[in-house]
Amino acid sequence: MAHFPHRETDLQLMERIGWHQVKAVENRAMKRNFWKAFAFMSPAIVLVCGLLLMPVVYNIYFSFTKWKKFSGLDEFAGFSNYARLPGNPYFDAAFYNTAIWVAASIVFPLAIGFGLAVFLRGVAFGNVFKNIIFLPRILAPTAVAVIWFHVYAPHGVLNSLLALVMGQPVDIGWLYQDNTVTPAIIATFVWQSVGLVMVLVLLGLSAIPKDPLEAARVDGATNAQAFWHIILPLLMPTLVVVTILSVLSGFTTFDLLWVMGVGYPGQRTLSLAVYMYFESFQKGSWAFGSAIAVIIGIVVFSVTWIQTVMQSRVDRMTR
Amino acid sequence: MNFKTKLLSLAFAGLMSASVVSAYAAEVTLVHDKAFWAEALQKVGDAATKATGVPMKQNAYSPPEQYKAYMQSSVAANDPPDIFTWWTGGVYEELIKTGAVAELDDIWAEMIKSGEFSEGVRDFYKVGDHVYGVPLHLSRWIVLYNKADYAKAGISEPKTWAEFVSNAEKLKAAGITPFVATTQDGWRGFIWFEEIMLRTNPEAYMGLHTGKVAYDSEPVRNAFKIWADWYAKGYFSDPRSTEEVADFAKGKGSMNLIGDWAIGLVEKAGMKPGADFDAFIMPNMDPALPSSTILEGGPIMLSKKGMAKPEVVNALKYFVSVDGANVWAAASGNALGNSKANPPNVIVKKINDDVAAMKTASYPRWWEAVPADLQGEMVAELNRFMLTPTMETAESVMTNTQKLNAAYWADKQ
Numbered sequence: 001m002a003h004f005p006h007r008e009t010d011l012q013l014m015e016r017i018g019w020h021q022v023k024a025v026e027n028r029a030m031k032r033n034f035w036k037a038f039a040f041m042s043p044a045i046v047l048v049c050g051l052l053l054m055p056v057v058y059n060i061y062f063s064f065t066k067w068k069k070f071s072g073l074d075e076f077a078g079f080s081n082y083a084r085l086p087g088n089p090y091f092d093a094a095f096y097n098t099a100i101w102v103a104a105s106i107v108f109p110l111a112i113g114f115g116l117a118v119f120l121r122g123v124a125f126g127n128v129f130k131n132i133i134f135l136p137r138i139l140a141p142t143a144v145a146v147i148w149f150h151v152y153a154p155h156g157v158l159n160s161l162l163a164l165v166m167g168q169p170v171d172i173g174w175l176y177q178d179n180t181v182t183p184a185i186i187a188t189f190v191w192q193s194v195g196l197v198m199v200l201v202l203l204g205l206s207a208i209p210k211d212p213l214e215a216a217r218v219d220g221a222t223n224a225q226a227f228w229h230i231i232l233p234l235l236m237p238t239l240v241v242v243t244i245l246s247v248l249s250g251f252t253t254f255d256l257l258w259v260m261g262v263g264y265p266g267q268r269t270l271s272l273a274v275y276m277y278f279e280s281f282q283k284g285s286w287a288f289g290s291a292i293a294v295i296i297g298i299v300v301f302s303v304t305w306i307q308t309v310m311q312s313r314v315d316r317m318t319r
Numbered sequence: 320m321n322f323k324t325k326l327l328s329l330a331f332a333g334l335m336s337a338s339v340v341s342a343y344a345a346e347v348t349l350v351h352d353k354a355f356w357a358e359a360l361q362k363v364g365d366a367a368t369k370a371t372g373v374p375m376k377q378n379a380y381s382p383p384e385q386y387k388a389y390m391q392s393s394v395a396a397n398d399p400p401d402i403f404t405w406w407t408g409g410v411y412e413e414l415i416k417t418g419a420v421a422e423l424d425d426i427w428a429e430m431i432k433s434g435e436f437s438e439g440v441r442d443f444y445k446v447g448d449h450v451y452g453v454p455l456h457l458s459r460w461i462v463l464y465n466k467a468d469y470a471k472a473g474i475s476e477p478k479t480w481a482e483f484v485s486n487a488e489k490l491k492a493a494g495i496t497p498f499v500a501t502t503q504d505g506w507r508g509f510i511w512f513e514e515i516m517l518r519t520n521p522e523a524y525m526g527l528h529t530g531k532v533a534y535d536s537e538p539v540r541n542a543f544k545i546w547a548d549w550y551a552k553g554y555f556s557d558p559r560s561t562e563e564v565a566d567f568a569k570g571k572g573s574m575n576l577i578g579d580w581a582i583g584l585v586e587k588a589g590m591k592p593g594a595d596f597d598a599f600i601m602p603n604m605d606p607a608l609p610s611s612t613i614l615e616g617g618p619i620m621l622s623k624k625g626m627a628k629p630e631v632v633n634a635l636k637y638f639v640s641v642d643g644a645n646v647w648a649a650a651s652g653n654a655l656g657n658s659k660a661n662p663p664n665v666i667v668k669k670i671n672d673d674v675a676a677m678k679t680a681s682y683p684r685w686w687e688a689v690p691a692d693l694q695g696e697m698v699a700e701l702n703r704f705m706l707t708p709t710m711e712t713a714e715s716v717m718t719n720t721q722k723l724n725a726a727y728w729a730d731k732q
């Protein structure tokens with residue numbers, strides 16, 4: 001029978017080399033490192049707390065007060081500001097419009113941006129087109145709104161072009177009519193946001209490995225089959241990111257609606273963000289406006305959380 | 320350096336620091352939302368600095384929403400600025416109710432004693448028994464008209480309602496659109512509404528602001544009938560234009576109902592006051608009604624802590640003095656009601672003469688008189704009428720505005 005010499009356990013080994021002392025040294029180093037790391041992070045922590053968390057906390061606090069114009073900041077209102085929201089016709093209209101706006105800001109930029117990305121891959125002068133399409137993204141939304149306000153003006157560029165095509169004067173008040181104002185502003189949003197979607201999809205496409213595609217081709221897969229069964233699943237993480245970005249910008253878009261909707265007298269341009277601004281800054285109902293802001297925050301947080309869960313599932317599936 | 324020299328140097332440095340600190344502390348800053356007048360206000364500030372020896376600056380918060388937010392939070396936090404501009408009407412009374420602003424009764428007593436201001440102007444800024452503001456500008460709402468168009472149509476300034484309507488007919492017949500009116504910037508919808516209400520039923524016009532007259536009552540319906548009829552006859556320019564003043568200057572309409580502050584803007588657009596365009600006060604429908612105009616008067620106000628600082632009070636007094644008013648008129652084209660100051664242009668002078676001769680009464684502008692909570696929604700409704708100017712729209716506008724009005728006043732009871 002073979003004799004094995006006595007083997008030291010890990011614990012015995014650590015005791016022999018004096019692990020208590022090693023642990024103490026490690027702890028001291030960790031403490032030092034923590035404070036060093038904290039010192040390096042402190043500017044960012046101060047900024048995040050001061051510019052992000054504190055305003056959020058303050059906003060939640062304001063939503064429980066009676067602050068209107070010059071007074072009520074120190075009077076507690078309970079949930080009364082929130083109780084005013086359900087059944088309020090302006091809030092209902094704003095919620096409905098925001099839902100339409102968010103849906104449109106996902107579907108159209110994604111469909112067009114995806115199409116452009118696929119189409120412009122390998123096309124001659126593709127980079128030139130990509131740059132031109134991305135260009136509106138670098139403009140401030142307010143500047144975009146002012147430009148398109150004049151494009152859609154009754155005597156603006158769009159009506160002039162239509163008049164040339166139709167051979168007769170065209171006098172459509174695109175931003176003044178119920179049936180045209182929303183599509184007109186959505187088209188402007190798509191014009192500005194499609195470039196970013198296209199670039200993200202292009203990055204996603206370029207990251208797809210060639211091996212599975214080549215293997216599929218060898219197995220006789222058609223282009224459509226390769227797209228549906230290989231490209232699209234591998235592109236899914238990118239598409240989820242694009243969707244999250246679109247949802248966030250859809251919920252928080254304010255500039256386009258506020259600037260382009262200035263002359264429109266109806267409620268089609270009333271989104272949750274516009275309604276919050278109107279109640280707070282125009283009517284001075286700060287507490288009520290804060291309650292609307294909290295609702296926007298909860299909705300955006302919930303939607304983003306659901307999408308993040310989806311993204312992690314997609315990541316697991318494609319790994 | 321011996322001890323004595325060191326001591327002297329220290330004393331000198333101390334004196335210099337003290338003088339710098341005291342000079343800084345004595346600086347007066349006028350806070351306002353009129354970015355478009357920032358340069359003109361600074362010119363008055365520079366003149367005030369020379370006259371009083373205390374530096375006077377101006378600080379613009381723009382747009383007005385941002386300014387309101389700043390004022391509301393600073394008053395709520397008990398730290399309002401020393402001297403600032405504001406608006407008359409409902410928002411004026413709301414600010415006064417906070418107790419943060421100073422009464423200016425003594426300053427007004429001096430202004431009236433000097434013979435430079437009338438009691439009528441003072442009363443415009445009175446709430447209860449006290450006065451809380453002095454005028455930044457006093458603008459009457461008048462009808463600017465294109466003199467060349469009037470000559471072409473063979474008409475002259477109307478003295479009666481019939482002449483006014485006849486002028487519009489003759490201009491239309493001559494191929495000229497009589498009135499420029501737009502929904503530019505989203506706030507102009509009330510202009511013709513308030514004027515027609517004032518010309519047809521001034522009592523009902525005032526009743527609208529206190530909830531005593533309904534927005535779907537007969538006087539209002541009557542005003543809409545006149546307004547819709549003029550639209551049907553093609554008297555108005557395209558309401559969707561975003562360049563109202565430029566439209567008037569370019570001849571897209573012959574008359575422009577607007578505050579006299581716009582005269583300078585029309586001049587900048589290329590027309591010479593008095594030579595190319597002139598103005599009149601719109602006549603009343605019923606000749607038995609007394610002469611009247613809409614008066615818009617932005618106030619300058621002092622907070623209570625501003626009132627306690629002599630340099631702030633002196634800056635305010637300089638602004639309304641003859642010298643201050645002259646600098647302001649030359650820089651901005653605005654009058655502030657000082658009768659001994661130079662009128663900013665020939666048209667304002669002529670209107671002032673007419674007002675004095677006809678003993679014209681002043682009525683507040685709808686925008687300031689209507690409860691501030693209703694402004695936005697109501698003016699959007701009036702804009703809606705201008706974009707689809709039929710009696711059918713008018714009926715729904717009246718229903719919607721009255722719904723808002725009734726809910727507001729029911730809340731107040």
